[in-house]
Amino acid sequence: MKFSTKGRYGLKAMFDLATHYGEGPIALKNIAQRQEISEHYLEQLIATLRRAKLVKSVRGAQGGYMLNHPPEEITVGDIIRSLEGPIGPADCVMDADSEECMNQDSCVTRLVWARIQDSVSEVIDSTTLAHMLEDQERIKNKNNYMFYI
Amino acid sequence: MKFSTKGRYGLKAMFDLATHYGEGPIALKNIAQRQEISEHYLEQLIATLRRAKLVKSVRGAQGGYMLNHPPEEITVGDIIRSLEGPIGPADCVMDADSEECMNQDSCVTRLVWARIQDSVSEVIDSTTLAHMLEDQERIKNKNNYMFYI
DNA sequence: TGAATTCCAACTAAACCGCTCGGAAATATT
DNA sequence: AATATTTCCGAGCGGTTTAGTTGGAATTCA
Numbered sequence: 001m002k003f004s005t006k007g008r009y010g011l012k013a014m015f016d017l018a019t020h021y022g023e024g025p026i027a028l029k030n031i032a033q034r035q036e037i038s039e040h041y042l043e044q045l046i047a048t049l050r051r052a053k054l055v056k057s058v059r060g061a062q063g064g065y066m067l068n069h070p071p072e073e074i075t076v077g078d079i080i081r082s083l084e085g086p087i088g089p090a091d092c093v094m095d096a097d098s099e100e101c102m103n104q105d106s107c108v109t110r111l112v113w114a115r116i117q118d119s120v121s122e123v124i125d126s127t128t129l130a131h132m133l134e135d136q137e138r139i140k141n142k143n144n145y146m147f148y149i
Numbered sequence: 150m151k152f153s154t155k156g157r158y159g160l161k162a163m164f165d166l167a168t169h170y171g172e173g174p175i176a177l178k179n180i181a182q183r184q185e186i187s188e189h190y191l192e193q194l195i196a197t198l199r200r201a202k203l204v205k206s207v208r209g210a211q212g213g214y215m216l217n218h219p220p221e222e223i224t225v226g227d228i229i230r231s232l233e234g235p236i237g238p239a240d241c242v243m244d245a246d247s248e249e250c251m252n253q254d255s256c257v258t259r260l261v262w263a264r265i266q267d268s269v270s271e272v273i274d275s276t277t278l279a280h281m282l283e284d285q286e287r288i289k290n291k292n293n294y295m296f297y298i
Numbered sequence: 299t300g301a302a303t304t305c306c307a308a309c310t311a312a313a314c315c316g317c318t319c320g321g322a323a324a325t326a327t328t
Numbered sequence: 329a330a331t332a333t334t335t336c337c338g339a340g341c342g343g344t345t346t347a348g349t350t351g352g353a354a355t356t357c358a
Contacts, residue, residue, distance in 0.1 A: 174303095176302085176304095177304075178302095192304080192306095195304095196304095196305075196306085206303095206304060206305085207303090207304085208303065208304045208305075209302075209303060209304075210301065210302040210303060211302075211303080212303050212304060213303075213304085214304090
């Protein structure tokens with residue numbers, strides 16, 4: 001029950017783009033350096049994000065990537081789902097409500113998986129990149145306050 | 150972000166044992182058949198549950214397994230954690246608060262992982278096998294009601 | 299004794315993870 | 329026009345995990 005580096009690096013990269021929103025294209029190299037991610041590997045992840053229309057790219061020298069929507073309109077769920085596929089503790093509660101699971105007994109365990117999935121979805125679908133930017137401001141202010149005590 | 154069969158089969162097996170709580174040892178063969186799990190594979194999982202003191206075993210003919218505590222005292226979290234290890238979307242929020250994560254930026258993404266982990270923990274630590282037995286009763290009653298309409 | 303059952307250790311095929319490598323295509327700068 | 333920068337694309341790869349299988353030893357009941 002862990003996300004892979006796809007989701008984790010992907011969110012870091014998207015948050016990095018959010019902090020530079022409106023500044024024109026940001027080169028992958030810079031994102032990779034700031035977030036300490038292999039550039040070639042991040043390239044693959046951001047290709048997925050581009051196909052999901054979450055970022056857009058500018059090719060050529062001075063090119064790079066930028067968010068395709070304002071930070072208010074991109075949720076953590078959008079990012080993670082595009083990189084990790086459907087989120088859920090078990091197949092029988094994944095997005096495309098697939099397959100059997102007709103056993104009386106297993107339906108009860110299914111209830112548990114559904115509750116877990118719902119609680120995760122609630123968090124990731126209600127958190128936007130803009131919220132994360134606010135969080136960062138709060139952390140910054142807190143640190144400054146601490147510094148001056 | 151999926152549990153492996155360890156956690157999923159393990160919970161099914163434990164719930165099976167819960168439905169037979171107080172009936173003496175239940176043979177693995179029967180659990181495996183009811184829950185449609187490879188017997189030899191389940192053997193490995195239940196060995197882990199035994200080492201975690203969640204079940205106890207009786208060897209020899211007419212032997213089997215039984216819960217080591219009443220269903221009220223065993224949570225879904227106990228079961229899943231013993232089989233899957235620490236639960237959490239990223240290393241930096243796992244149980245043994247390990248390692249770096251000192252980057253200002255990544256701390257914000259860490260907040261997100263922490264919220265996800267908290268919401269999952271809330272669900273799995275507040276659900277006991279006894280709750281699942283109640284759920285099953287509710288499902289049964291509902292089905293009977295539907296049947297008689 | 300014989301059958302049933304848990305216990306234990308080793309093996310395995312397939313999938314997935316977390317990359318790396320090499321190069322083509324596009325664009326800005328000089 | 330040439331060059332440097334950058335995205336785009338596909339292939340490969342070693343290591344780990346998953347989801348088992350196999351074979352047999354030890355224990356206990358009948």
